[in-house]
Amino acid sequence: MTTTDMHVETVACDLCGETDADEVFIGRDLLHGVPGQWPVVRCKKCGLVRVNPRPSLEELGRVYPYNYSPYRPKKRTKIKTKHRLFRWAWRHHWDYPADVTPTLLGKIFSWPVFIWSRMLWRNFDVFPWHGEGRLLDVGCGGGAYLLRMRQFGWRVQGMDFSERAVNVCREQDLDVRQGVNVEKLYEPKSFDVVTLWHVLEHVPSPTQTLMQIRHVLTDEGLLVLAVPNFDSWCARRYKALWFGMELPRHIWHFTSATLEAVLEKNGFFVERRVYPKYGQTIQNTMNYIAREKNDRQAELLGRSKRLCMMVDMIERLRGTGPILVVHARKKN
Numbered sequence: 001m002t003t004t005d006m007h008v009e010t011v012a013c014d015l016c017g018e019t020d021a022d023e024v025f026i027g028r029d030l031l032h033g034v035p036g037q038w039p040v041v042r043c044k045k046c047g048l049v050r051v052n053p054r055p056s057l058e059e060l061g062r063v064y065p066y067n068y069s070p071y072r073p074k075k076r077t078k079i080k081t082k083h084r085l086f087r088w089a090w091r092h093h094w095d096y097p098a099d100v101t102p103t104l105l106g107k108i109f110s111w112p113v114f115i116w117s118r119m120l121w122r123n124f125d126v127f128p129w130h131g132e133g134r135l136l137d138v139g140c141g142g143g144a145y146l147l148r149m150r151q152f153g154w155r156v157q158g159m160d161f162s163e164r165a166v167n168v169c170r171e172q173d174l175d176v177r178q179g180v181n182v183e184k185l186y187e188p189k190s191f192d193v194v195t196l197w198h199v200l201e202h203v204p205s206p207t208q209t210l211m212q213i214r215h216v217l218t219d220e221g222l223l224v225l226a227v228p229n230f231d232s233w234c235a236r237r238y239k240a241l242w243f244g245m246e247l248p249r250h251i252w253h254f255t256s257a258t259l260e261a262v263l264e265k266n267g268f269f270v271e272r273r274v275y276p277k278y279g280q281t282i283q284n285t286m287n288y289i290a291r292e293k294n295d296r297q298a299e300l301l302g303r304s305k306r307l308c309m310m311v312d313m314i315e316r317l318r319g320t321g322p323i324l325v326v327h328a329r330k331k332n
């Protein structure tokens with residue numbers, strides 16, 4: 001049971017509808033200190049992990065405090081020479097719009113820059129050009145991703161349920177709408193790419209959100225989403241102390257298998273799966289352990305970004321990682 005004065009609700013599994021579940025552990029909010037003890041349970045039928053009971057929708061204001069980091073204004077970044085070079089390379093290799101006509105010679109000369117860009121962006125949050133370049137970022141927060149993709153030529157739009165996030169975006173001339181239902185806010189098949197960076201684990205029903213997204217995405221469109229990986233070594237080892245838990249804001253916890261099943265159920269198939277380089281999750285987890293358990297070893301590891309990157313690399317070499325990025329397309 002939760003020990004909080006917060007209004008809570010009990011929910012069934014979003015993937016299969018089953019109500020019966022096994023308790024995995026009980027955790028609390030280690031990031032913002034929102035009160036409460038939150039049971040993390042695994043569906044007995046399909047294995048999808050959820051927080052149950054969880055804060056009800058009317059408590060969102062308390063669950064997402066004003067200083068919630070994704071909503072803070074981001075510094076407007078200048079278009080760097082590096083980015084211009086990348087766009088030139090992507091013109092030749094990924095059909096990005098640019099002032100130059102692609103030529104065979106240009107394609108050959110831009111190869112090293114193309115490889116460099118792929119290494120820098122770790123192959124996950126930029127992708128080949130799609131259709132007319134209309135991109136929607138669902139749960140766009142302060143708009144950092146939208147600003148960057150706009151620099152690369154995408155016609156970007158965003159949405160977020162937070163009024164503060166939407167205002168921050170609008171101050172930066174971004175076209176962002178406030179709401180939770182994608183289908184109500186946008187026309188059918190009006191986007192070539194829809195992205196959700198760490199959003200699906202927050203929404204009341206991933207199934208409903210994906211169904212709505214399917215509606216606004218073109219038939220050839222690309223869905224890109226990232227979630228914390230509940231099957232990663234760090235998650236399995238440290239459970240409630242794992243940075244990716246972020247209770248009670250993360251109410252669904254996915255593994256590669258359960259994420260794929262949720263996508264399949266809603267008319268998508270997974271085209272690509274990536275575990276990007278992301279040592280920050282391990283570093284933050286170590287800092288939690290050091291703080292909560294007064295653990296000297298964790299404190300030392302948490303101080304070294306390089307060591308955490310190494311742990312991250314070892315984990316990814318074993319075929320998994322703390323963050324899971326998926327490219328999915330509509331099944332026809």
Ligand SMILES: [Zn+2]
Pocket residue numbers: 013014015016017018043044045046047048
């Ligand atoms: Zn289930």
